[in-house]
Amino acid sequence: MKPTIRPIKGTRDFYPAEMAFRTWLYGKMRAASQRFGYQEYEAPMLETLELYAAKSGEELVKEQSFVFTDRGGDTITLRPELTPSLARMVAQKQRELPKPIRWWSFGPFWRYERPQKGRTREFFQWNIDLLGVDSAYADAELVAVLVEFFRSVGLSAAQVVIKVNNRKLMEAQIKALGLETDKIDGIYKLIDKLDKLPTDKWRAYGRDDIGLSAAQIDQLSGLLNNRDLWQQSSELTAFFNAINDLGVSDYVEFDPAIIRGLAYYTGVVFEARECSGSFRAICGGGRYDNLVADVGGEPLGGMGFAMGDVVIGLVLEEYGLRPALRPIPTEALVTIFDATLIGTSARIAATLRSAGLNTELFPEAAKLDRQLKYANTQSIPVVIIIGPDEAAAGKATVRDLRSGQQQVVGQDQLVNVVRAVVSGQ
RNA sequence: GUGCCUGUAGCUCAAUGGUAGAGUACUGGACUGUGGAUCCAGUUGUUGCGGGUUCGACCCCCGUCAGGCACCCCA
The missing domain is CATH 3.40.50.800 (Anticodon-binding domain)
Structure with a gap:
């Protein structure tokens, strides 16, 4: 017996057992969010394509979004991420919303890519953001929420690590190397590939694709191996101080190779990974100080991260932390x-x-x-x-x-x- | 979009080019007012689909569809 109508590639059917896990995960995310006073909200799943244009990253918008034309001729996108919608919602009611804004959400997103381990075309994502406060404690608070979540599901600092960097620091360091500013996107890409390519391939990529000299690559390599580089950033020294005060420093480390792909990040960027390195990033986030203004609001800085349900599900499975849930409510x-x-x-x-x-x-x-x-x-x-x-x-x-x-x-x-x-x- | 791998029972998987099997699940019985354990019996297939090679194809070749993994990108 084979179904003549197939499910859409990259979607998942949530039979009661899987639905029970999703609901459980949602509950853990809610609990961690509420522990820090965040309010739940939701945005539309349909947005105009222009909301994402030039703010999320070329690839994400042009290649990996589900886009269609509606009956009225407008170009509609199934949302590939939430932050631009958040910025739009904040910009619309900017005057009346009390600051700081602490909001979180859990819902479906779509990206048109080849499904593989940890990646589906339809997935669920926890988003949590703090807007209106530009400080080291604001940045550190989001990391603390993340740690609250990890602790609540039983993931220890020996199993997951939160890697942090700061784009301002890296931009300054790259400029100090005498590199042209117009190459910075390419250099970010190169940095991102550091642990994905063997050394010789990485150097070849930097030379042939980005156009760096051997000496420049040496210098960049030196930067990326400098675990004390954060001490040259006042933002990062204040950040790590706040991380200490919030009691979550055991989960957090500096990593100069963390850059993140989204174009709108302006300061602290971070991601969480399973320690053995055999999984994709569990979550990613950072500070975005221009996004609200970019969608038509007054300048308002924000900080947040997103966690998909797929990778965290695999990591919990790996460590035997998926709870035995009984989908039947019958007593x-x-x-x-x-x-x-x-x-x-x-x-x-x-x-x-x-x-x-x-x-x-x-x-x-x-x-x-x-x-x-x-x-x-x-x-x-x-x-x-x-x-x-x-x-x-x-x-x-x-x-x-x-x-x-x-x-x-x-x-x-x-x-x-x-x-x-x-x-x- | 590019590359590699895999498609056999509901599920997990066997089968030198020579009769398609096991475990599990399911159904029935041992046990006509009592589940789990044990034992017995039974059902389950266009070997993804379409061609080709061969006396003969699950096996080899081509195509196609589907899935997995990696690249790209990213949660």
């Missing part, structure tokens, strides 16, 4: 002994539901054996049996499938007994 199953007792069972199920118990009624009279097997495979903890004996005596059997123990009780006490057994008392 009690009312069995149907035979056709003559359907009404009795249905009335008892209704009573249990009225009392607030999640109650499933077996859909037909069947062998008890089958009904109990069903409850067992679905991990339903409690089963109610009303056979001819119980019915005649106005009683019901309550069986705890976890312990295997059962008791016969009067139907007038059933709610209290079931409630007690379900809660394990």
Whole structure:
């Protein structure tokens, strides 16, 4: 049996087990966000293409967005990221929004690329941003939220690391090397490739594609190996001081090779990675001081990051940190002994539901054996049996499938007994 | 868009160019008022699809579709 209608490439079907994990993840993101006082919001999933033009990065907009023309002739994009929408929403109500703005969101995004490990065409992403405060503590706060999240899902500083750099520092250092400013995008690209290419290939790329001399490449290489370079940046020294105060320094390190791809970052940039390096970045973020003005608002700086659901899911899987979730909410199953007792069972199920118990009624009279097997495979903890004996005596059997123990009780006490057994008392 | 790899039962995978199999899952029974464990039995296939080579193709060749991985980019 093969479905004649295929799902769209790069999309995922969330069967109940996967949906339970997604909901769990969403809850962890919500909890970390709320711990720091952030408010949930949502933006449209459809935006005009021009919102992203020249602000997100050429490739992302021109090659990796789902774009279509609507019936009115407008060019519409399925959102590939959230930050431009956030900037637009802030710019629209800039005067009336109290500062600082602390907002977070979790929702679907689309990018048209070849699916592979950690990458799908439709994915879910946690976004969290702080706007209106330009300080080292603001930058550090977002990292602290991220650490709060990592701790809450059980990821230790030995398993994940947050690598931080600052674009202003790198820009100044590159200028100090006497390199032309118009080559800076290419140099950022070269830096980004440092740990992706072997040394000789990396040098060849810098020479042939970016147009650097051997001496310039040597100097750049020196910069990228200088783990103390952050000490030359007042922003980074203040940042690492704040990281200390916020109690998250064990997760954070300076890495001069972190640049990030998005064009709108202006200051601190960071990403989180699994320590063995066998996964893509878990999240990425940074400071963007021009974006709100770019979409028509008054200048307002911001700082934020985004985490996709796919890579973090793989990392949690790798460390055995995906919780055993039970997608079935049912607390009690009312069995149907035979056709003559359907009404009795249905009335008892209704009573249990009225009392607030999640109650499933077996859909037909069947062998008890089958009904109990069903409850067992679905991990339903409690089963109610009303056979001819119980019915005649106005009683019901309550069986705890976890312990295997059962008791016969009067139907007038059933709610209290079931409630007690379900809660394990 | 480029490259490499893989398509066999619902799932995970076997099968020197010579009769398509196992585990698991599922269904039934042992057990006609009781799940998990054990045992027994049974069902499951256009070997992705279309050509070609061959006496004979799951196996070799070509094409095609689908999936995976890497590049690109990035969550």
